[in-house]
Amino acid sequence: MSTILVFVEHKAGAARRASLETLGAAHATGLKVVAFVTGAGAADVAPKLGAAGAAEVVVVTGADSYSPDGCAADAVALIQSSGAKAFLCANTSAGKDLLARVAGALDCVPFADCVELKLQGAAFVVRRPVLAGKATITVQSNSPVLCATLRPNTFAAATAGGSAAVSSVATKGGKVLVTSVAAKADAKLDVKEAPIVVSGGRGLREAPHFKLVEDLAAAFGNAAVGASRAVVDAGWRPHSEQVGQTGKTVSPQLYFAVGISGAIQHLAGMRTSKVIVAINKDAAAPIFKVADFGIVGDAFEVLPVLTEAIKKARS
Numbered sequence: 001m002s003t004i005l006v007f008v009e010h011k012a013g014a015a016r017r018a019s020l021e022t023l024g025a026a027h028a029t030g031l032k033v034v035a036f037v038t039g040a041g042a043a044d045v046a047p048k049l050g051a052a053g054a055a056e057v058v059v060v061t062g063a064d065s066y067s068p069d070g071c072a073a074d075a076v077a078l079i080q081s082s083g084a085k086a087f088l089c090a091n092t093s094a095g096k097d098l099l100a101r102v103a104g105a106l107d108c109v110p111f112a113d114c115v116e117l118k119l120q121g122a123a124f125v126v127r128r129p130v131l132a133g134k135a136t137i138t139v140q141s142n143s144p145v146l147c148a149t150l151r152p153n154t155f156a157a158a159t160a161g162g163s164a165a166v167s168s169v170a171t172k173g174g175k176v177l178v179t180s181v182a183a184k185a186d187a188k189l190d191v192k193e194a195p196i197v198v199s200g201g202r203g204l205r206e207a208p209h210f211k212l213v214e215d216l217a218a219a220f221g222n223a224a225v226g227a228s229r230a231v232v233d234a235g236w237r238p239h240s241e242q243v244g245q246t247g248k249t250v251s252p253q254l255y256f257a258v259g260i261s262g263a264i265q266h267l268a269g270m271r272t273s274k275v276i277v278a279i280n281k282d283a284a285a286p287i288f289k290v291a292d293f294g295i296v297g298d299a300f301e302v303l304p305v306l307t308e309a310i311k312k313a314r315s
């Protein structure tokens with residue numbers, strides 16, 4: 001049976017949700033799934049991955065400090081030793097970096113940010129956005145190894161359960177080592193992984209008014225705050241919250257665009273959200289063309305009412 005190798009990212013003893021979704025997508029093909037984990041705490045995460053669809057898990061040892069090129073070398077070695085026909089990771093910063101390195105080393109075409117993965121006969125077929133998200137293309141990989149990243153919040157994590165055989169292999173080592181990570185003090189949800197994103201734009205007029213957006217996000221309890229580039233450029237919000245072509249691509253269950261016009265570059269980062277709600281006082285704003293629900297109104301009046309309603313519904 002053909003094998004798919006999946007790179008699993010983890011934090012604080014748990015696999016990242018985007019990686020579990022990637023495992024789920026690999027599992028859904030019916031092929032054998034081999035997961036590999038690296039870095040400090042990898043051995044704690046490994047036994048949990050059988051339940052997420054892995055048949056085998058390889059723990060890379062000697063790599064407590066992350067090395068981008070070392071991890072790529074480990075992935076290539078595992079692909080070669082397992083005869084894997086596909087290499088998948090989540091479309092995160094680390095996943096994108098790894099995709100380029102692994103595809104380059106194997107002389108295969110990289111397919112980034114895929115929103116669909118299936119097998120047609122023996123060939124892998126993926127669907128991915130092009131033209132800043134205005135269209136998607138379906139492409140068949142004729143490379144010896146499909147190298148792809150999968151968009152977070154798009155595939156279902158496997159729930160079937162099961163256990164995986166865990167083995168270990170020593171890292172090949174790399175030339176670059178990440179020696180420390182300066183994490184943000186707050187433990188805010190990342191827009192890429194949050195199931196709900198509440199984004200604000202220039203319509204909020206000034207930075208302190210983002211409190212209204214934060215309040216709505218807090219009312220949901222599991223929402224992240226996002227922003228348009230206009231407000232990031234203005235210094236109202238950090239770049240880590242920017243959604244769009246030059247920010248992050250998100251695909252949450254529910255996306256709010258508050259005071260955001262809906263420029264093509266913003267749509268590129270959020271148009272695959274499952275449900276889009278636009279709040280804008282201009283009924284002709286382009287955001288309404290992609291919205292499932294629209295409120296034509298003043299954000300300063302709508303947001304407090306909406307926040308109270310969500311709080312009441314959840315209490």
Ligand SMILES: Cc1cc2nc3c(=O)[nH]c(=O)nc-3n(C[C@H](O)[C@H](O)[C@H](O)COP(=O)(O)OP(=O)(O)OC[C@H]3O[C@@H](n4cnc5c(N)ncnc54)[C@H](O)[C@@H]3O)c2cc1C
Nearest residue numbers: 201202203228229230244245246247259260261266281299
């Ligand atoms: C190469 C390139 C890359 C880019 N990348 C990105 C990107 O990654 N992400 C991104 O977002 N943009 C990006 N942009 C910028 C993009 O083109 C837009 O300029 C930007 O998205 C506009 O932000 P905005 O919608 O917040 O502001 P505006 O376009 O100014 O829209 C503000 C909206 O708020 C509404 N409004 C005003 N007052 C209220 C109120 N009281 N209540 C409700 N609504 C109100 C207005 O009707 C308007 O629709 C990029 C541009 C370029 C050229």
